[in-house]
Amino acid sequence: MRESSYKVLPGPEGYLPPAAATMGVMLPDPGQAIMEGASVDSDVALRAAARKLIEARNPVFFPGPLILWDWKPGVAEKATALKELAEAVGAKMIPMPDYRPKYPMINPAIEVNPNHPNLTIWHNKIDVCLFIGVHCHYANLALKIIRGGTDCYTIAVCAEAGHEDAMISLRDAGLCELQRLRELVIELKGGINQ
Amino acid sequence: MIDQKIVDPDYLLFEAPRTSEYITGSEAVREAIKRANVDMAIAYPITPQSESMHLVGDIYAQGYVKEYFRGENEFAVMSSVAGASMAGVRVFTATGGPGTMRAFEVFPTWAGARLPIVCAFMTRGVNSPLTIQPDTIEMAYLLETGILMLHAENSQDLHDMLLMAFMVAEKTDVHIPVGVFADGFFVTHTRDKVNMLPEDCKLPSYDPYSAPVPVMDMENVPVRQMRDPFVMKSNFISYAAHASWQQEIDAAAERSRKYLNHYLGGLIDVEHEDADIFIATSGTAVSQSREAIAMAREEGINVGLIKIKSIRPFPGEEICALASRAKGIIVPEFNRVGWLAKEICSVIDEPRKVVRGPRVFGGMTMPPELILAEIRRIHQ
Numbered sequence: 001m002r003e004s005s006y007k008v009l010p011g012p013e014g015y016l017p018p019a020a021a022t023m024g025v026m027l028p029d030p031g032q033a034i035m036e037g038a039s040v041d042s043d044v045a046l047r048a049a050a051r052k053l054i055e056a057r058n059p060v061f062f063p064g065p066l067i068l069w070d071w072k073p074g075v076a077e078k079a080t081a082l083k084e085l086a087e088a089v090g091a092k093m094i095p096m097p098d099y100r101p102k103y104p105m106i107n108p109a110i111e112v113n114p115n116h117p118n119l120t121i122w123h124n125k126i127d128v129c130l131f132i133g134v135h136c137h138y139a140n141l142a143l144k145i146i147r148g149g150t151d152c153y154t155i156a157v158c159a160e161a162g163h164e165d166a167m168i169s170l171r172d173a174g175l176c177e178l179q180r181l182r183e184l185v186i187e188l189k190g191g192i193n194q
Numbered sequence: 195m196i197d198q199k200i201v202d203p204d205y206l207l208f209e210a211p212r213t214s215e216y217i218t219g220s221e222a223v224r225e226a227i228k229r230a231n232v233d234m235a236i237a238y239p240i241t242p243q244s245e246s247m248h249l250v251g252d253i254y255a256q257g258y259v260k261e262y263f264r265g266e267n268e269f270a271v272m273s274s275v276a277g278a279s280m281a282g283v284r285v286f287t288a289t290g291g292p293g294t295m296r297a298f299e300v301f302p303t304w305a306g307a308r309l310p311i312v313c314a315f316m317t318r319g320v321n322s323p324l325t326i327q328p329d330t331i332e333m334a335y336l337l338e339t340g341i342l343m344l345h346a347e348n349s350q351d352l353h354d355m356l357l358m359a360f361m362v363a364e365k366t367d368v369h370i371p372v373g374v375f376a377d378g379f380f381v382t383h384t385r386d387k388v389n390m391l392p393e394d395c396k397l398p399s400y401d402p403y404s405a406p407v408p409v410m411d412m413e414n415v416p417v418r419q420m421r422d423p424f425v426m427k428s429n430f431i432s433y434a435a436h437a438s439w440q441q442e443i444d445a446a447a448e449r450s451r452k453y454l455n456h457y458l459g460g461l462i463d464v465e466h467e468d469a470d471i472f473i474a475t476s477g478t479a480v481s482q483s484r485e486a487i488a489m490a491r492e493e494g495i496n497v498g499l500i501k502i503k504s505i506r507p508f509p510g511e512e513i514c515a516l517a518s519r520a521k522g523i524i525v526p527e528f529n530r531v532g533w534l535a536k537e538i539c540s541v542i543d544e545p546r547k548v549v550r551g552p553r554v555f556g557g558m559t560m561p562p563e564l565i566l567a568e569i570r571r572i573h574q
Contacts, residue, residue, distance in 0.1 A: 016434070016437055018441065019438075019441040019442060019444060019445035020445075021444075021445035021446075021448040021449055022441065022444050022445055022448055026449075026452070027367055027449060065408065072403070099408070101427075101432070101435065114435075115431070115432075115435040116431045116435065118431070119431070135405070135406050135407055135408055136366055136367065136406035137308050137369075137406035137407045137442060138406075138407070140406075140442050140445065141435065141438050141439060141442055144438045144441065144442070145431075145434055145435065145438055148434070148438075149434075160366040160367065160404060160406075161365075161366055161367040161449075162367075164445070
């Protein structure tokens with residue numbers, strides 16, 4: 001797998017940063033993940049994500065429609081596991097129920113929108129966020145805007161091929177990965193289930 | 195209709211036994227679509243494409259395509275195709291020349307909406323004066339629409355690329371339209387040997403629920419794409435969202451490289467890799483170039499061929515690596531503007547090495563001697 005020298009780091013990266021894919025950052029192969037633009041073993045990425053979450057001042061999960069709506073078998077179980085993970089981390093949840101542009105009516109205290117995710121991050125002073133259940137196009141859009149305008153560290157738990165514009169991105173992630181992430185969070189916190 | 199079983203795309207494209215038939219390019223389209231498990235095809239006639247979609251209509255009548263109709267015009271067809279794709283079905287259409295121009299607004303809309311539509315473009319000169327003759331000028335217009343562009347040399351390429359196109363377009367991390375281009379008449383109306391796949395096999399169905407955008411089946415939220423369109427706003431974040439959206443289409447095209455490399459065996463084919471002079475071209479100009487190369491090599495000149503199969507994404511790194519060793523690169527084209535030569539000049543370190551021609555257009559054929567003359571000139 002070709003590796004890019006381009007790093008996907010917390011911003012603000014500037015006025016209009018490039019999409020990481022056009023800078024040579026490639027999505028991970030199955031069994032791998034990407035961290036800050038480089039391909040790593042998925043367990044390494046999970047462990048790093050767990051550490052980022054527990055070290056955060058204000059970690060927030062952004063669940064999207066693919067996990068908010070019980071639209072196919074297995075989703076309810078994933079949603080339960082996500083809630084348990086948030087409790088273990090001590091993270092807040094701000095849902096992304098919809099992708100339609102709503103500026104300036106969005107209330108950043110209660111929802112996040114992919115077209116202006118920076119508003120939600122600034123308003124809530126979020127330093128680490130986790131995307132899950134967001135359709136890939138909209139996740140990419142939001143992750144790039146966040147990297148461009150904020151210093152928030154982004155983690156994407158993706159059930160498909162992953163996201164180059166997240167600082168940490170898993171691919172093919174399902175129930176097992178959420179449970180594993182929760183185990184790692186508890187382990188890193190010293191074994192106390194919060 | 196023959197009973198068809200769904201098979202693995204790699205089996206179908208790389209392993210399944212093939213049978214040879216002497217057919218036209220239009221018939222090659224029919225045979226590909228017969229095996230593509232297409233849900234819907236929408237047609238509007240324009241020469242030299244009319245025959246292809248007519249033949250797709252025939253296989254609809256036989257049961258190989260679930261839905262088929264004729265639109266009011268090309269703009270209506272491309273818009274209807276967009277609606278079908280948003281609703282989550284595999285959809286196919288074809289057009290060419292003035293039809294492409296008439297529908298033009300919709301092509302970037304397909305890409306922007308992340309729709310995995312496959313369209314065959316049977317290229318033709320653009321009016322006026324009125325012409326129906328072969329010319330690849332419409333490809334110059336389509337270069338920055340966001341669609342992926344594959345250029346077939348012959349009916350075999352056209353047949354195989356159409357099937358591959360569905361598999362690449364529908365990958366979650368790509369999910370943008372693919373145009374498969376064939377030079378009108380030179381391919382569409384010319385009979386050639388085509389190695390076809392078994393008739394009782396077809397590609398797996400499209401799964402719209404792994405798409406990177408929500409399928410609009412009215413039960414899967416959010417059912418509408420827009421509430422407050424970006425165009426209604428005059429503020430930085432609205433512009434930033436639109437800019438990032440456009441960048442995401444470019445990113446999707448970049449992600450397609452690995453899939454195209456797999457299915458096409460590389461974005462380029464190279465013959466005589468150690469050559470001093472290369473001819474780099476696409477479409478039927480590749481066939482004329484082969485003739486010229488054979489003549490040149492008989493004269494003892496070490497000439498090689500770069501057959502460019504993918505125009506978008508463009509194989510810049512591959513061409514740059516070959517160009518760095520070459521004395522010159524000749525780019526024969528079937529259009530007036532020389533869009534391919536411009537593309538090559540934009541990616542190599544020494545654009546002065548590029549001979550921007552020979553070019554013929556307006557339906558003219560390209561004698562290999564024209565290319566040979568350029569080879570001799572560089573060799574001296």
